[in-house]
Amino acid sequence: MMIMGDIWGSLGSAMATLMFVWAMYQNYFPQELNGQIIRFGQKIKNFIYPYIQITFSEYQGEGFERSKAYMAIERYLDKNSSKEAKRLKANVVQDCESVVYSMEDHEEVTDEYRGIKLWWASSQHIPNKQSISFYPREDEKRYFMLTFHKRYREIVTKEYVKHVLDEGKDITVRERQRKLYTNNKSESWYGYNRSMWSHVVFKHPAKFDTLAMEPEKKQEIIDDLISFSNAEEYYAKIGKAWKRGYLLHGPPGTGKSTMIAAIANLLKYDVYDLELTSVKDNTELRKLLIDTSDKSIIVIEDIDCSLDLTGQRDKKKKKKDDEKEEKDSPEKKMKKQMEESKHSQVTLSGLLNFIDGLWSACGSERLIIFTTNYVEKLDPALIRRGRMDKHIELSYCGFKAFKDLAKIYLNIESHKLFAKVRELLEETNMTPADVAENLLPKSAAEDAEFCLERLIKALEQAKEDARLKAEEEAKVKAEEEEKLRVAKEEKEKEKQKQATADSEKLKTAETLDKEVKENGCITSL
Ligand SMILES: Nc1ncnc2c1ncn2[C@@H]1O[C@H](COP(=O)(O)OP(=O)(O)OP(=O)(O)O)[C@@H](O)[C@H]1O
Ligand SMILES: [Mg+2]
Secondary structure, three states: OHHHHHHHHHHHHHHHHHHHHHHHHOOOOOOOHHHHHHHHHHHHHHHHOOEEEEEEEOEOOOOOOEOHHHHHHHHHHHHHOOOOOOOEEEEEOHHHOOEEEEEOOOOEEEEEEOOEEEEEEEEEEOOOOOOOOOOHHHHOEEEEEEEEEHHHHHHHHHHHHHHHHHHHHHHHHHHOOOEEEEEOOHHHHOOOOOOOEEEEEOOOOOOHHHOOOOHHHHHHHHHHHHHHHOOHHHHHHHOOOOEEEEEEEOOOOOOHHHHHHHHHHHHOOEEEEOOHHHOOOHHHHHHHHHOOOOOEEEEEOOHHHHOOOOHHHHHHHHHHHHHHHHHOOHHHHHHHHHHHHHOOOOOHHHHHHHHHOHHHHHOOOEEEEEEEOOHHHOOHHHHOOOOOOEEEEOOOOOHHHHHHHHHHHHOOOOOOOHHHHHHHHHHOOOOHHHHHHHHOOOOOOOOHHHHHHHHHHHHHHHHHHHHHHHHHHHHHHHHHHHHHHHHHHHHHHHHHHHHHHHHHHHHHHHHHHHHHHHHOOOOOO
């Protein structure tokens, strides 16, 4: 169809050109008529060839990056239309894990949208001369050409193209290899290999299915995440950036990092693990934020240890430093400043801006997750709702979480030893990490009963340790109280002694005063 279309198109153009040339050379025709003749030729062309063509080039403008639209169309066509194509290109995805097929050059496929038929062709500009180039765009000018009837111009340009790009992007996200990023020190942000983030392929196996926790709580989190990922329109309607903050808190080994991996796997997001201590200042923090992609999780682990984020403490420290600085010699001061500049100067307000300032809205569909072992240490401004929308406490292992772990590690749902485990779990604290470690069979000889008994022993040991610790603490407390009591008694005695001495002094003064009044002088001395 396209070949025919091309012939008709070329014929129309040729006729218009011929008529124009003819008119130019005919002095009988006044100049004003030339434009009309061209328009007339175009009309004939449009009449003979009623199709519109749009091209999407692989490289656009001056950039050396492939155009996002081209890539989205490529993925869309791979999925929707490439079954028709007879010649395909095989692209092997990293690590030879999978092969993606796409249309070979000069192939043509059809598509249908709301009953409209459309034609897609992939093609390549042939370079005029042989040249050697470092950049693929110099000699490989590939493009997709979309052809459709002019009567569908509105629908195609306003709806269909958007539909293709959106779907193509979705397919890319669904099928891409997800990445785990970490921020580089700013020294490596410039130069040929500049990059703010380094990455590896994200391959964490954690899933919500294998995360042990109360089933209702788990379901609530999953529902929250799914509704967030589907809420583009909702966020647009309420006028908020499409992002959500999660605060995961709890003792070490309760599954905070594991949950982040499970979230990334559930939503198919990239993970940006932000190491705050290697960010120099707030400006760098903002640049890092801008350089993250959509559909991603920005993680700051152990936020309480990352920085001194209590404004109060900052001020105190600064005052002390200022006082000290006055005494330092100029060389010492300079050395100190250089030393300081090596450390992070990210402030609480910088971090707050990072989470919900104007710049935080420059991407979309992003989760910001903080983890901490000590939620009470954090500044309330940092974790208030709106910044950290959802607070999730991951705690010691309860019986329901234990049952999950027994299913995962031993593939059992009940056992006679479960009752004992339940009783012990109610009496003592053990993290899911420790429970999992005890349940994990270390050899083929270790069956479910063996592992459960090991867990029971560990729980009894933990209970005994907790009892001894509590006893020790009670002893220390009693000793401290006794010390306080003795000190208080001593103080009381001291006070009494002082009061007696004072009253003695007063009495003597009164006697002397009386003697002076009666005899005119002190007689008792
Ligand atoms: N709820 C859980 N379900 C399944 N496995 C768990 C759970 N919690 C912890 N684990 C296991 O324990 C190990 C440690 O967990 P994780 O690193 O997620 O703890 P964390 O809360 O991030 O600890 P930290 O505060 O020290 O960073 C993991 O290997 C994980 O397999
Ligand atoms: Mg962790």
